[in-house]
Amino acid sequence: SRARAEAAAAAAKAEAFGQFQDAAVVDLVLQRLPQVAEAVALPLQAARRVTLVGSSGAVGVAKIPAEILDLVTRLPGAVGAL
Numbered sequence: 001s002r003a004r005a006e007a008a009a010a011a012a013k014a015e016a017f018g019q020f021q022d023a024a025v026v027d028l029v030l031q032r033l034p035q036v037a038e039a040v041a042l043p044l045q046a047a048r049r050v051t052l053v054g055s056s057g058a059v060g061v062a063k064i065p066a067e068i069l070d071l072v073t074r075l076p077g078a079v080g081a082l
């Protein structure tokens with residue numbers, strides 16, 4: 001089945017990356033990042049309104065890029081903590 005083939009491919013990749021464990025983790029995270037982003041964004045497709053709450057004082061649509069940048073900047077630390 002497809003799942004078994006993907007599992008076998010992942011196992012082969014993990015073995016190949018055995019001596020480069022950190023690089024393997026980064027590679028796997030980067031490969032899965034688009035899927036994670038899609039899963040996070042999917043529930044937002046039905047949203048009619050988004051309210052941003054923060055402590056910086058800035059409000060409105062202009063705040064969205066900074067919030068996204070902050071989230072992306074903190075993501076590697078969050079993944080590392082897993």
